[in-house]
Amino acid sequence: MTQRLVSICPSNTELLHLLGLMDRVVGVDDYSDWPPELVAGLPKLGPDLNIDMEKLQALQPDLVIASLSVPGMEKNIERLEQLGLNYLVLDPKSFEDIYRDVETLGQACGVQERAAEIVAELRGRVERVVNAVPKGSEALNLYWEWWPRPLISPGSLNWLTELSRLVGAENLFADKPGDSYTAEHDEVISRAPDYVFAVWCGVHADKVKPSMITERPGWDAVPAVREGRVYVLEEGLYCRPSQRLFDGLEELARLLYPELQL
Structure with missing residues (x-):
């Protein structure tokens, strides 16, 4: 062992x-x-x-x-x-990779049965979210900001692209290859995200203020800024591919759809 x-x-x-x-x-x-x-x-x-x-x-x-x-x-x-x-x-x-990682760790450490139970629990949590979110409406565009200078955001090959889709939304830079993308301010503005989520890697949420984003030159044209939809979220729930990402998924679903019962 x-x-x-x-x-x-x-x-x-x-x-x-x-x-x-x-x-x-x-x-x-x-x-x-x-x-x-x-x-x-x-x-x-x-x-x-x-x-x-x-x-x-x-x-x-x-x-x-x-x-x-x-x-x-x-x-x-x-x-x-x-x-x-x-x-x-x-x-x-x-998310599939995370399930596989749990199984891999379980195998390596001799707790295979526990790992299998956990994967089933995690899959069930995702299924409940997917079944609960409204269907048929146009996908909301979500701008995830990992870092402010330069602007770093998840690309297509990242769990936040999948997480966004699980709640019926779309990562703003899901069309960019790789797991991260360095954006220009004008790109974010022109893509007009419906929500902005600051999840600065390694920075606790209480150190980040929405005004650090809303007061950027030209960002007053962004729908998320105009409509007060700029949120600072706990990066540990979105930047780490562990069970906490599933907590983040549920938190995001409740934020986008306050009427949900999860």
């Missing part, structure tokens, strides 16, 4: 919690902050893109779990390979 686990990506830490494996986790990256009561006392190994490999080695892990959902993680994976450490790399871009 895999006894000593190290996670070097926040979403992986959250999936280990979901699987009931936090008692085996002996170290995490600096950005793993959830669940707070369980990660607070764990050794921190540095930012997810600059892991202290000597400190990691000293923990004598049976398995290190990395994720390519964090751009630049390849450098850590190369070092793990060079050091001869046992590691697992996840690369989720969709």
